[in-house]
Amino acid sequence: MPDVKRQLTRVGNRVAVxxxxxxxxxxxxGRRGVHVLVITTxxxxxxxxxxxxxxxxDTPDGLVVWGTGSGSPRDPDWFxxxxxxxxxxxxxxxxxxxxxxxxxxxxxxxxMWNNVVLAQAPEVAKYAQRANRTxxxxxxxxxxxxxx
Numbered sequence: 067m068p069d070v071k072r073q074l075t076r077v078g079n080r081v082a083v084x085x086x087x088x089x090x091x092x093x094x095x096g097r098r099g100v101h102v103l104v105i106t107t108x109x110x111x112x113x114x115x116x117x118x119x120x121x122x123x124d125t126p127d128g129l130v131v132w133g134t135g136s137g138s139p140r141d142p143d144w145f146x147x148x149x150x151x152x153x154x155x156x157x158x159x160x161x162x163x164x165x166x167x168x169x170x171x172x173x174x175x176x177x178m179w180n181n182v183v184l185a186q187a188p189e190v191a192k193y194a195q196r197a198n199r200t201x202x203x204x205x206x207x208x209x210x211x212x213x214x
Contacts, residue, residue, distance in 0.1 A: 103156050108151060125182060133202045134201050165209055169202060
């Protein structure tokens with residue numbers, strides 16, 4: 067049964083990425099005030115470009131993303147790929163940009179998780195509780211001034 071669930075998740079992600087592109091990010095989350103981007107990185111084992119829709123928060127330091135995996139007991143594949151990436155490509159609405167991802171660790175991670183993520187999106191706490199693991203958090207900063 068877990069394989070079926072994983073395959074359905076992958077198909078759902080492909081549909082979401084396609085729909086995001088068709089609509090230029092409009093209605094991407096289905097909820098007002100919830101912002102979603104598409105992040106593309108190389109697969110850490112295959113090198114194949116992988117895209118997924120990810121919720122984010124805009125901060126003065128850059129865009130913050132986190133990997134709850136909807137409460138999965140392991141870090142989501144997209145975050146594990148991001149961890150290994152030197153650069154990633156983003157699509158936020160119709161705008162495309164190359165970014166440098168940096169996983170936050172230790173006190174920096176805890177501060178961002180508690181003071182930004184949970185403060186602005188308290189509903190994600192239920193996924194962290196279900197996952198029973200430390201949720202990884204990354205900051206995405208532009209690698210170039212000009213969008214790609």
